Amino acid sequence: xxxxxKILMNRRHVLKTLSMGAVAxxxxxxxxxxxGLKKSDPDVPAYTGHGKKATWEKVTSPSNVSLIKGNDPRDxxxxxxxxxxxxxxxxxxxxxxxxxxxNFVVVTNPLxxxxxxxxxxxxxxxxxxxxxxxxxGEATVSGAQGSGIxxxxxxxxxxxxxxxxxxxxxxxxxxxxxxxxxxxxxxFNTSGNKPQPIRVIQNYLDRDQYLISxxxxxxxxxxxxTLSLKNILMGAPKNDYATQNDKFLMHSWDLSTLNFxxxxxxxxxxxxxxxxxxxxxxxxxxFPDLAVVDAWESMEGDGPIDxxxxxxRMALASLDPVALDFLGTKIMGFDPNEVLYLSSMYEAGMGQxxxxxxxVIGANVDDNLFKFKPHKDLAEPxxxx
Numbered sequence: 001x002x003x004x005x006k007i008l009m010n011r012r013h014v015l016k017t018l019s020m021g022a023v024a025x026x027x028x029x030x031x032x033x034x035x036g037l038k039k040s041d042p043d044v045p046a047y048t049g050h051g052k053k054a055t056w057e058k059v060t061s062p063s064n065v066s067l068i069k070g071n072d073p074r075d076x077x078x079x080x081x082x083x084x085x086x087x088x089x090x091x092x093x094x095x096x097x098x099x100x101x102x103n104f105v106v107v108t109n110p111l112x113x114x115x116x117x118x119x120x121x122x123x124x125x126x127x128x129x130x131x132x133x134x135x136x137g138e139a140t141v142s143g144a145q146g147s148g149i150x151x152x153x154x155x156x157x158x159x160x161x162x163x164x165x166x167x168x169x170x171x172x173x174x175x176x177x178x179x180x181x182x183x184x185x186x187x188f189n190t191s192g193n194k195p196q197p198i199r200v201i202q203n204y205l206d207r208d209q210y211l212i213s214x215x216x217x218x219x220x221x222x223x224x225x226t227l228s229l230k231n232i233l234m235g236a237p238k239n240d241y242a243t244q245n246d247k248f249l250m251h252s253w254d255l256s257t258l259n260f261x262x263x264x265x266x267x268x269x270x271x272x273x274x275x276x277x278x279x280x281x282x283x284x285x286x287f288p289d290l291a292v293v294d295a296w297e298s299m300e301g302d303g304p305i306d307x308x309x310x311x312x313r314m315a316l317a318s319l320d321p322v323a324l325d326f327l328g329t330k331i332m333g334f335d336p337n338e339v340l341y342l343s344s345m346y347e348a349g350m351g352q353x354x355x356x357x358x359x360v361i362g363a364n365v366d367d368n369l370f371k372f373k374p375h376k377d378l379a380e381p382x383x384x385x
Contacts, residue, residue: 005144012084020113021038024237031331034230034316035151040204044121045119047163048154049204050204050205050207050209050211050285050286050287050288050289051283051284051285051286051287052283052284052287052345052350052351053120053284053350054284054348054349055348055349055350056347056348056349057349058346058347058349058353058354059105059346059349059350059352059357059359060353060357061352062352062357062358062359063318063319063320063322063323063352063357063358063359064083064084064087064318064319064320064359065316065317065318065320065322065323065324065327065359065361066079066080066081066083066084066316066317066318066359066360066361066362067080067314067315067316067327067360067361067362067363067365067368068083068119068314068315068362068363069077069313069314069363069368070314070315070367071313071363071368073115073117073118073121073296073315074117074120074121074124074292075121076118076119076121076296076313076315077117077118077119077120077121077125077292077294077312077315077317078121078122078124078125079120079315079362080121080292080316080317080362081121081122081125081292081317082125082316083317083361083362084317084318084319084361085125085237085336087319087323088125088129088290088319089129091210091289091290091319092129092130092210092275093215093366095130095132095208095209095210095289096132096133096150096208096209097132097133097134097135097206097208097209097210098126098130098132098134098135098209098210098211098212099134099135099136099137099175099203099206099209099211099212100119100122100123100126100134100135100136100137100212100214101137101138101211101213101214101231101232101235101288102119102136102137102138102163102214103138103210103214103215103216103235104138104140104142104154104161105140105141105142105304105305106140106141106142106305107140107152107154107156107157107160108142108160109258109305110160110161111297111299111307111309112216112218112299112303112304112305113157113161113216114161114214114215114216114294115216115294115296115297116163116166117296118138118162118292118294118296118315119136119163119166119214120169121210122173122195122214122292123166123169123170123172126212127170127171130210132170132210133173133174134170134172134173135173135174135175136158136163136166136172136173136174136175137174137175137176137177137203138154138157138158138175138176138177138235139154139176139177139178139201139235139236139237139239139269140153140154140157140178140237140239141239142154142156142157143178143241143245144208146287153176153178153239153241154176154178155174155176158174162182169235173176174378175203177201177203177235177343178201178238178239178240178241180201180202180203181182181201181202182199182200182202182238183200183202183205184197184198184199184200184274185197185198185200185285186279187215187249187250187281187282188252188277188278189249189274190252190274191252196249196252198237198246198249198250199237199238199240199246200236200237200238200282200285200286201235201236201237201238203234204232204235204285204286205285205286210289210290210321211232211286211287211288211289211290212233212288212289212290212291212292213228213229213231213232213288213290213291213321214231214290214292215227215228215230215232215292215293215294216231216293216294216295216298216299217242217293217294217295217298217299217312217314217328217331217332218298218299218300218303218304218307218368219299219300219301219302219303219304219307219332219336219372219373219374220303220304220375221302221303221304221375221377221378222251222275222378223275223276223279223339223340223341224329224334224338224339224374224375224378224382225325225328225332225334225339225342226303226304227291227293227324227325227328227329228288228291228293228321228324228328229279229283229287229288229291229317229321229322229345230279230341230380231343231358232286232287232288233279233282233283233341233354234247234279234282236282236285237249237250237282250275250278250279250282251274251275251278251337252274252275252278252282266289273340275341276339276340276341276344277340277341277344278346279341280341280344280345283345283350284357287321287350289319290317290318290319291314291316291317291318291319291320291321291324291325292316292317293315293316293317293324293328294315295309295312295313295314295315295316295328295331296312296313296314296315297309297310297312297313298310298312298332298372298377300332300372300373300374301372301374301375301376302375302376305376307375308373310370310372312331312368314331314363314368314372316328319350320351321351322342322345322346322350322351322352323351323352323353323358324351325342325353326342326346326351326352326353326358327355327360327365330355330365330369331368331369331370332367332370333369333370333371333372334372334382334384336353337353
């Protein structure tokens with residue numbers, strides 16, 4: 001039996017091992033409660049900063065996810081938010097700033113990016129209802145030195161993807177989050193099974209800021225899908241353009257030898273399972289207050305960069321990003337329980353993953369189910385051939 005076959009056959013064992021390791025490494029501090037309170041007490045705060053803490057008690061209350069199908073991406077997004085207006089307004093109380101974190105990944109392919117019209121839909125909703133400052137930010141992987149992804153960074157994406165007019169239209173600020181201050185936290189490195197320092201952009205940790213994930217519905221080459229949560233959790237590590245891109249550390253890749261330009265470079269699935277855990281761990285520090293997914297023109301196949309378009313014509317919104325991503329994964333034709341970073345968050349009580357307790361407001365889900373092609377490297381490991 002070849003090495004590759006062993007890796008594929010042992011996928012479930014690797015998932016189990018990593019998920020058990022997640023419990024052992026660093027999460028005990030995430031389950032503690034203030035003195036005199038039990039973690040099941042409703043007065044225990046659910047958030048520290050923007051991190052959604054694991055309680056290890058599944059969410060039992062229903063979560064609302066707004067799903068809109070229509071012929072205009074701006075209207076779709078606006079209407080998706082209007083469906084849950086009261087919930088959003090309650091969650092905005094006390095916030096002084098709002099950050100809309102869009103998704104570019106790279107700045108050379110418009111299909112990868114959050115549609116600017118979807119962002120206009122968010123601003124159409126937010127501006128009349130929120131008097132604080134509003135920023136639109138991204139921390140693209142483009143411009144990372146030594147990776148074969150050299151080039152211009154986030155601001156080039158704002159220019160090429162049509163975001164610059166938003167400054168005058170709505171009085172917002174466009175921010176390259178890679179240039180903002182950072183705080184050093186830790187994730188997990190499979191080399192020696194040890195903590196790994198990682199620079200996390202400070203904006204993601206700001207307690208006074210309302211964090212909106214404006215993600216895009218896409219397949220992914222390492223974790224199968226990317227929707228609202230991964231947009232935030234992989235956006236948080238810093239790419240300083242000059243010396244290092246800490247996003248690669250989430251994969252536990254050796255930065256001294258990593259070279260995407262090498263034609264022989266190939267992800268080894270068994271090793272990259274750590275990304276699921278590090279996404280889970282990063283969620284203890286930063287987590288969307290509001291999740292919005294642009295599914296106007298989605299991506300299937302070799303996402304998140306080299307995939308092909310799917311004419312989905314939808315928008316999703318929720319105060320529960322886990323519930324939204326569970327629903328989005330189902331719409332794409334995949335089982336969210338097979339996506340470790342999502343199923344782990346549900347198991348840990350960070351959001352709703354029980355479809356009987358996810359209230360879909362708007363379009364009928366059964367009328368909007370697709371069969372996305374997975375990334376070619378993940379079709380066999382996930383049993384999607």
